[in-house]
Amino acid sequence: MTNAISAHGLALIQELEGFQAEPKQLPTGGWVVGYSHVRTEQPGEAVNENEAIELLTGDLATFETLVNTLVTQPLTQTQFDALVSFAFSVGSEAFSKSQVLRRVNANDYLAAACAMEAWRKSDVGGELAIIDSLVCRRAAEKALFLKQLPYAAAPSVFVRPQLDHAAMILGAPVAYTPAPEVGTIAPQQPKQEAAQRLTEILSSEPATEALLLTQVIADEAVEQDGEITTAHAKPVARLDFEPPIAPRCSKPVDKKSLFSKFQFKNEQTVGEVVMPASKAMSAESLGLAALMLCGLGLTGTAVSLLITGVGDVADYAGAAALGTPGIAGVLMAAYGLWRSPRAKPALVQA
Known part of the structure; x- marks a missing residue:
C-alpha cells in the first residue's frame, strides 16, 4: 500500500520548517525560499504562501517515495506523516542508515520513536551543538508517531516509574543553542589543497624555498659504519x-x-x-x-x-x-x- 502525506502532516511540516518569502543564501551554497525549498542556480523571485506550499508538496514527494520504499512494516497515517517529516529533516541518506528505520522495520515502534530523539544536533559555525528547535521538532514527531499506537492503561499507584539509567546517557544537555536565523551564516569558503598552500608559502618566502631545494654535502664527508657524516647530518645512534x-x-x-x-x-x-x-x-x-x-x-x-x-x-x-x-x-x-x-x-x- 502506498501512503501519502496528510493535510495534518503537511501543516506540521510547514510549522516546523518556517516560511521564508525572500530567498536567503545558505552556508553550503544555493538559496532557500518558502518552506525549505532550495534554489541552486539563482536566488530567483520571492514567493507567497500558496507558491511555497506547492514547492513544499513537490519536495515532499521524494521523501514520501523514500518512506514507502524503505519501510517494510505497515504504518498508520500519523506514523507515516512523522517519518516523512523526520526524513525531510535529516535527509535521505541519514534516514536510510538511521536506527529509526531499522527499528520500524523490526516492528519495534516504541524504540523507533525513542531513536528520533538522538537527532538533535547541527553544525553551527563549524561546531556541533544541540539546537533547541530540533529538540522540540523531535518531540513533536515522536508524539505524532505514537499517537495512533495502541497501549494499555497503567495506573501510577500500581506501576510506579523508576529512573532509567540507560535513558540518562542521552539525557538533557547542559545548554541548548538557539537555531540560527536563515542567512546569518556566511557561505563556506573552499579549502585549499595542502600542496597548493605549500606552494604559496614557498613562493612568498624565496629564501626558505632555496634552502629547502639546496642539497649540501661537505667536502670532509666521510663514511663511517655505513653512514655519511657531514656538518649538516650526523648519524643517529x-x-x-x-x-x-x-x-x-x-x-x-x-x-x-x-x-x-x-x-x-x-x-x-x-x-x-x-x-x-x-x-x-x-x-x-x-x-x-x-x-x-x-x-x-x-x-x-x-x-x-x-x-x-x-x-x-x-x-x-x-x-x-x-x-x-x-x-x-x-x-x-x-x-x-x-x-x-x-x-x-x-x-x-x-
Missing part, C-alpha cells in the same frame, strides 16, 4: 642488541675493570662506560608494567561491579565497558614484556 664479540685480548683481563669496558657498536670511543640496553629499555618496561596495572585495575573493577551490582542491564554494560579494555591492556602488556629485547654487551679491548 643505533642500539644494537646483539653486538659481535670483540677479539680476544692477549693481555690478562683485569677483573676490577671488567665492567668498565662494556662497549656497543653505536659508540665511537673505546674503554668508556656506556648505558646498558637494559637501562635503555627500562622506560618501555615501566610503561608496559603501568599498562598491566591499569588493565588489572579495570578488570578488578568490572568483577566488583558484577558481584556487588543488582544484576540489571546497566551493571552488565558497565562491567563489559570496563572489563574489555582491562583484559586487552593486560594481554598487550604481557605480550610486550615477553617480546622485549635483551641487550648482550660485548667486551672490547681498552
Whole structure:
C-alpha cells in the first residue's frame, strides 16, 4: 500500500520548517525560499504562501517515495506523516542508515520513536551543538508517531516509574543553542589543497624555498659504519642488541675493570662506560608494567561491579565497558614484556 502525506502532516511540516518569502543564501551554497525549498542556480523571485506550499508538496514527494520504499512494516497515517517529516529533516541518506528505520522495520515502534530523539544536533559555525528547535521538532514527531499506537492503561499507584539509567546517557544537555536565523551564516569558503598552500608559502618566502631545494654535502664527508657524516647530518645512534664479540685480548683481563669496558657498536670511543640496553629499555618496561596495572585495575573493577551490582542491564554494560579494555591492556602488556629485547654487551679491548 502506498501512503501519502496528510493535510495534518503537511501543516506540521510547514510549522516546523518556517516560511521564508525572500530567498536567503545558505552556508553550503544555493538559496532557500518558502518552506525549505532550495534554489541552486539563482536566488530567483520571492514567493507567497500558496507558491511555497506547492514547492513544499513537490519536495515532499521524494521523501514520501523514500518512506514507502524503505519501510517494510505497515504504518498508520500519523506514523507515516512523522517519518516523512523526520526524513525531510535529516535527509535521505541519514534516514536510510538511521536506527529509526531499522527499528520500524523490526516492528519495534516504541524504540523507533525513542531513536528520533538522538537527532538533535547541527553544525553551527563549524561546531556541533544541540539546537533547541530540533529538540522540540523531535518531540513533536515522536508524539505524532505514537499517537495512533495502541497501549494499555497503567495506573501510577500500581506501576510506579523508576529512573532509567540507560535513558540518562542521552539525557538533557547542559545548554541548548538557539537555531540560527536563515542567512546569518556566511557561505563556506573552499579549502585549499595542502600542496597548493605549500606552494604559496614557498613562493612568498624565496629564501626558505632555496634552502629547502639546496642539497649540501661537505667536502670532509666521510663514511663511517655505513653512514655519511657531514656538518649538516650526523648519524643517529643505533642500539644494537646483539653486538659481535670483540677479539680476544692477549693481555690478562683485569677483573676490577671488567665492567668498565662494556662497549656497543653505536659508540665511537673505546674503554668508556656506556648505558646498558637494559637501562635503555627500562622506560618501555615501566610503561608496559603501568599498562598491566591499569588493565588489572579495570578488570578488578568490572568483577566488583558484577558481584556487588543488582544484576540489571546497566551493571552488565558497565562491567563489559570496563572489563574489555582491562583484559586487552593486560594481554598487550604481557605480550610486550615477553617480546622485549635483551641487550648482550660485548667486551672490547681498552
